[in-house]
Amino acid sequence: MGVGDAALHRPIERTVYTCALDDTPAHWASFAVWLATALGPGGIDARDIVAHHVAPLPPDIQALCETHRLRTVAIAPFDSRSAQCNKIRQCETDFGDARRVVMIDVATVFSGRLPLHALDAPVAGTSADPANPPLSILRGVFGAAGLRIPDARTHLDSGLYVFDARACRDTIGPRWSHWARWLLERAGLLERWRAQVDQVALWLALAECGMQVQALPDLERILLRHHGKLDAHMCVDANAIEHAGEALVIANAAIERFQHERFDNRTYWNHRYAAHPELGSGPASRGEALADKRAWLSALTSHAPGMSVLDWGCGDLEVARTLPCGDGTGVDVSVEALRLARSKRPDWRFLTPVQFDALDGRPRDLVLCLDVLIHQRRYDEYALMLHRLGPLARLGLLVAGYDAAPRSRSHVTWFHEPLRTTLAAMPHVVEAIPLMERGDTTLYFAATSEAGRALAHRVMDARVA
Template sequence: MLHVPLPRQRIAWSCVLDDTPALWAAFVPWLATALGPGGVAVEDLVVHHAAPLRHDVEALCGNLGVRTLAVPPFDARSPHCNKLRQLDTDFGDAERVVLMDVDTVFAARLPIETVRAPVAGKLVDAANPPLRVLQRVFGAAGVPLPQVCTTALRDADNGMARFDTLAGHFDGGVYIVDARALRESLGPRWTYWARWLLDRAGILERWRVHVDQVAFCLALAETGLHADIVPGAWNVPTHVRAAHVDDAPIVLHHHGRLDAHMRLDGELVPAAAPAVARVNAAIDAFTRAMFDNRTFWNHRYAAHPALGSGPGSRGEALVQKRAWLSALVALAPGASVLDWGCGDLEAVRTLSCTDVTGVDIAIEALRVARTKRGDWRFLTPAQFDALDGRPRDFVLCLDVLVHQRTADEYAHLLHRLAPLAHLGLIVAGYDAEPNPRSHIHYFHEPLRTTLAAMPWILEAVPLMETRDTTLYFAATSEAGRALAYNALEKSRAA
């Protein structure tokens, strides 16, 4: 007998972005693992955004062909409810829609074809809110109570803490819904009950942040749609200490626990180590191929401020750089400074200069910098071009060249900055291949070679070496060259 395979069930995979650093950062791991271990086709992705897309995210989606949709915020009282804006989307011929929180990642392909019910999800990991609150909510709403289920919070410190909740009280990280049901019944009622709960501020007591999940539970019970409870492996939390994981995790829900390279922090779930390793390998491969400095540094400054601009602006390297910068500006009283790639400002914040402009591609870096020197001016590169563009006495570019992915980007940055310096360009970069290399560091040619070939540079005077980088004063005028040698003489005499 000839076997004719059934046509593939089309599934739409949807998420919502909002204007918080954690969600912008979480998008890259979600996308990387959806297209990688998750096996999701790019044409099946729909990314909603309740705030204008950051330029780096917009560029990433455009390059990959990811469908993006702007949606208005749902209600200012509950940013979490912005996810309900997905319910108005036309998912075309998709038979199923998987609604996901963006702070999830795929360790493997979700077997959606095994779901038979119109709706599926995983019961919540904790009693948020507890059963008594849910029972009171359902009573006030006049919706018949669904079945009470017993589940457990996996906590390595307290063992298996069992608790009761309602059937359909699913964790919001992953909802699987029949597209027609979402459009015609569940979606409209979910929206209704979310607004109903928001209008009754005290009804959820201190668990009001979970209004979206409770509204889903109300809508599911009211519509009478059958729901499958999926295995825990379909939505494994990594932000709580887990005693064990029943099955190999398929989706992990990190709730923002990402390391400085936007990789999953699996410290609290050691039993999930193989899945975490698979996820992180996919994230590393994706970021190597699609690396964007804006995304990386926005996450670094928002989530890992102690690391800041990296080892080049910490410890002994920071002490030496501050000393050289102070010595140079002391020889040019009243000098103006342009710090390109200012980062968290640690290298320059102690300077006594008053005319200082910091420029950075990472808006989170500029936010941090403004808290340290409110008397200075801070701009993005686009803002500098549109609003400023004027030369300065000193132009700084410290440990920025090492993050330029291509030789063209590397050369373009130097050729852009050198003409802006009256006295000199103070620049740090690689004179040799760094060891070890990482996916955020790039070497194109020795910095001394590049500087020697630039028409604006009279002489590149090396000031100091630290780790793999060399700090140069690239003089752009005779006055600048004299100043550099004056600083060197004072340093040797000290």
């Protein structure tokens, strides 16, 4: 067998990519886009990803992990004084036959594959920012620890660590944990750089163990660190990373493809309402569009005072928050949206769809479903939503959606069939009355009873008069 044949038959050494997730909306959103680019331009096999979490996974993230068959591992928080140190818990995991463990901060995205093929040291990474913390602080830390400070190039940035799997479990993990706790008890040594306790603790551990550290080549164009700065569409903010250029274009294109193919309303809207609450659900819930919808709602409620209202997909409740009704219920898949909505109408009830089905489920006089249908990725999701809401409306369903393919395309909107066609086929709808068009969407009152039909025509006649 020649040299070439031997290379072909050499066992493939498995690398595991692992991350640690904290319980914040920013972390969950970052994980979703990190995964999009890891599986895309990063070229990582989903079977080689391990997601550690210190709190139960939200339903949308759990579904995302199950869809891609990711391994998930629950870990205990390392210490309440430092969420950053939770990553140390990853060293306790059994990574099976993996030879190498790559720990990555999820506030990063890939534009290409990591150059790991030439590594032969037990530890590798990129050098930390020399000012974070500065060398004068680090000398004081090492002096207090009784250790000689190594070459500054071996002080690794916490965004990416590459470890030999056995060393990670048997040596690095225990000593990293020791020095992190030692530093937390002496946090004053780090002065205003206390957030770097995990990073400095690892350097102490590597110095104590005499571990060889190999510097990775410049990764600035391969692994982009965005520090949680995602725009309203869950792409990396163009201003978050200086001089990223084509690398950022590649990463964001991968994120958009991933969202369009695997879009989950819960993840998207939790990010939107947590990070960009001023935007609401978009132009349809602000400005003239908002004023027009409120006008129609006001007209309907003025002709039927005291009606009960169910706002399905209520978002931040901007459309319905001024309604003069006490029996109001808002339902949304986004817990962040419900948090905002609850602050605007504490007299209303707010539930997720699962909670509504389990705890409520009763019909209301008027059901709202405004600009929710356009975000349903599959036809069956779109149709099911309308058919489940129809029986809940005693008078009618105020609903907005596409009557034709939209002129402006988005990776988070879909057109399945004209809304008027869907409404016409619904057995609970006696008449679908178009009220207005705004942009690419049409607002309908879908009467579900003769009383509802009469109400809609009274409102229409009053507006014409």
